[in-house]
Amino acid sequence: xxxxxxxxxxxxxxxxxxxxxxxxxxxxxxxxxxxxxxxxxxxxxxxxxxxxxxxxxxxxxxxxxxxxxxxxxxxxxxxxxxxxxxxxxxxxxxxxxxxxxxxxxxxxxxxxxxxxxxxxxxxxxxxxxxxxxxxxxxxxxxxxxxxxxxxxxxxxxxxxxxxxxxxxxxxxxxxxxxxxxxxxxxxxxxxxxxxxxxxxxxxxxxxxxxxxxxxxxxxxxxxxxxxxxxxxxxxxxxxxxxxxxxxxxxxxxxxxxxxxxxxxxxxxxxxxxxxxxxxxxxxxxxxxxxxxxxxxxxxxxxxxxxxxxxxxxxxxxxxxxxxxxxxxxxxxxxxxxxxxxxxxxxxxxxxxxxxxxxxxxx
Amino acid sequence: xxxxxxxxxxxxxxxxxxxxxxxxxxxxxxxxxxxxxxxxxxxxxxxxxxxxxxxxxxxxxxxxxxxxxxxxxxxxxxxxxxxxxxxxxxxxxxxxxxxxxxxxxxxxxxxxxxxxxxxxxxxxxxxxxxxxxxxxxxxxxxxxxxxxxxxxxxxxxxxxxxxxxxxxxxxxxxxxxxxxxxxxxxxxxxxxxxxxxxxxxxxxxxxxxxxxxxxxxxxxxxxxxxxxxxxxxxxxxxxxxxxxxxxxxxxxxxxxxxxxxxxxxxxxxxxxxxxxxxxxxxxxxxxxxxxx
Numbered sequence: 063x064x065x066x067x068x069x070x071x072x073x074x075x076x077x078x079x080x081x082x083x084x085x086x087x088x089x090x091x092x093x094x095x096x097x098x099x100x101x102x103x104x105x106x107x108x109x110x111x112x113x114x115x116x117x118x119x120x121x122x123x124x125x126x127x128x129x130x131x132x133x134x135x136x137x138x139x140x141x142x143x144x145x146x147x148x149x150x151x152x153x154x155x156x157x158x159x160x161x162x163x164x165x166x167x168x169x170x171x172x173x174x175x176x177x178x179x180x181x182x183x184x185x186x187x188x189x190x191x192x193x194x195x196x197x198x199x200x201x202x203x204x205x206x207x208x209x210x211x212x213x214x215x216x217x218x219x220x221x222x223x224x225x226x227x228x229x230x231x232x233x234x235x236x237x238x239x240x241x242x243x244x245x246x247x248x249x250x251x252x253x254x255x256x257x258x259x260x261x262x263x264x265x266x267x268x269x270x271x272x273x274x275x276x277x278x279x280x281x282x283x284x285x286x287x288x289x290x291x292x293x294x295x296x297x298x299x300x301x302x303x304x305x306x307x308x309x310x311x312x313x314x315x316x317x318x319x320x321x322x323x324x325x326x327x328x329x330x331x332x333x334x335x336x337x338x339x340x341x342x343x344x345x346x347x348x349x350x351x352x353x354x355x356x357x358x359x360x361x362x363x364x365x366x367x368x369x370x371x372x373x374x375x376x377x378x379x380x381x382x383x384x385x386x387x388x389x390x391x392x393x394x395x396x397x398x399x400x401x402x403x404x405x406x407x408x409x410x411x412x413x414x415x416x417x418x419x420x421x422x423x424x
Numbered sequence: 425x426x427x428x429x430x431x432x433x434x435x436x437x438x439x440x441x442x443x444x445x446x447x448x449x450x451x452x453x454x455x456x457x458x459x460x461x462x463x464x465x466x467x468x469x470x471x472x473x474x475x476x477x478x479x480x481x482x483x484x485x486x487x488x489x490x491x492x493x494x495x496x497x498x499x500x501x502x503x504x505x506x507x508x509x510x511x512x513x514x515x516x517x518x519x520x521x522x523x524x525x526x527x528x529x530x531x532x533x534x535x536x537x538x539x540x541x542x543x544x545x546x547x548x549x550x551x552x553x554x555x556x557x558x559x560x561x562x563x564x565x566x567x568x569x570x571x572x573x574x575x576x577x578x579x580x581x582x583x584x585x586x587x588x589x590x591x592x593x594x595x596x597x598x599x600x601x602x603x604x605x606x607x608x609x610x611x612x613x614x615x616x617x618x619x620x621x622x623x624x625x626x627x628x629x630x631x632x633x634x635x636x637x638x639x640x641x642x643x644x645x646x647x648x649x650x651x652x653x654x655x656x657x658x659x660x661x662x663x664x665x666x667x668x669x670x671x672x673x674x675x676x677x678x679x680x681x682x683x684x685x686x687x688x689x690x691x692x693x694x695x696x697x698x699x700x701x702x703x704x705x706x707x708x709x710x711x712x713x714x715x716x
Contacts (some may be wrong), residue, residue, distance in 0.1 A: 093507055106541060119552070120516055122523065173701075174700055174701055178702070179515075181453075181459035181515060181519065181659065182655060184459070185696075185697075186700055189648050189651070189689075189696050191691050192645065192689055193693040196595070196688075196690050197685065197690065199686055200687060311644070315526075319525065322520055324481060345464065358538075360535050363531075363533060363534070364531035364532070367534075368527065370524075371523075371524045371527025371528035371529075372523030373524070374520060375521050375524035375525060378517050378520045379510065379521065
């Protein structure tokens, strides 16, 4: 990876960040709140897309890692607030807490995950998500079902005339997302990304080439957990609360939907997916609110989930590249279809032939 | 001491249900190398059908049959309609499709029947029987125990003593060779799904009367427990599923009885973590492939 490419990535990230910050001025407070939630979710989906897309480790427990980040933030910033600390110092301390706690949980999971193959890791993370409400209730100091409250981050004095608090929170979320995602992009397009793909492709071949699969897998899990944790911390700041209710299995699955629909391994896809999973449920709720109360209540949570489930199945079966492949410039299928008519029939990819039998030990 | 006997015996009855469900996961894994994350949601759909049949006819036997048949049909539909079309050499796409299916099934059920729990009255009384002065199983637990044992033994006989069982095992272990020898491998995979989903539906049907009631999410915890069991035993081993089911059932029952119900998921998580860290492939598993 040359310094020029890193510079290009950082410049592009700077440009996008400035654009997003400028856009907040055009949005009303509720839209700014939604933007903040999308940015926080984007942190988690960017990490998850790296993990699932590049190393092939399926985690259905990233909601727990976001929760770990939120709790880390709350546990670190509350004493700081009691000590009279405020502003950037308290925020930094909270983020450090989020980093440490989500890193610790993610590191442990990663250590287990490095030794496990596909279904076993997914099952372990599933058990963790299901156990989260019990964890929050049983472990003292996590505030039981209500969760912990998080100190309020007001608009700092120099900007007070310019913006309301929702816009300030959107700024915080966008800036944190920029700081979290840019290193992920650098990792992905550099040597670490190559190693991850090698391990996913063939572990034995990767080992022969001098790459340690265990180290790569643990590293990928750790990075992805910390990204999710920082996203969770931002979400805690924006909602001023962290509790087990928000981080249910359904939310965890939504994160997975976001990365699959966006295109596994694609950071831009992760951003689109994050926007989709935050905005679509809200759109559905708005759309059904005109119906009778009984019907609306049944449809409100469920309809969006049904759509997401169908999307997950349809994208995996028919369109494995997700949104990213559809819009990837002139090489994209959709773009090609639009500019040059139907795509020429390709020979079936070699992936579809039946598996060679693994060598079993008797 | 009385309490211990009661807890262990209910744990065994519950554990056999978990073992039954775990066995259904093992059957699919052996037939198609897929962990079917949608197993619980599919089974709950089948149990809703059974519930409707019981309401309409008042017969528990018909409801039981309806659950088995719907489960089997769902298995065929999912295998033929979805899983067969999943390409790729890694298990990842299959798992993702199954997760998508869970979301579709659960939310559709939520829309159709609403969020409330429907109480399902068991056919037999739930008050414990006494051996001397010691309370042990209830009549319903005893019924569950017998049904579960019959199914486990029946599956064992089917797999080990019949031609169909031999073909099923052969196409799971060596599909290419089996095909050369005249086994219809795709059909065997479908049969595996049918068997597995019918067994899963039976497990959920047996479980529901002992829980809060029937709901779209009734099977979730059972799935997590069964997955833990399947991992304990290794996804390849039916015997492991049986032993693991008993271990998890008794563990949950003891923790719930002596500590609190809130600690039970944590105990299961701890057990799963320890086993995965010590023996990543499960306790009874043969190694799937050489890694170096």
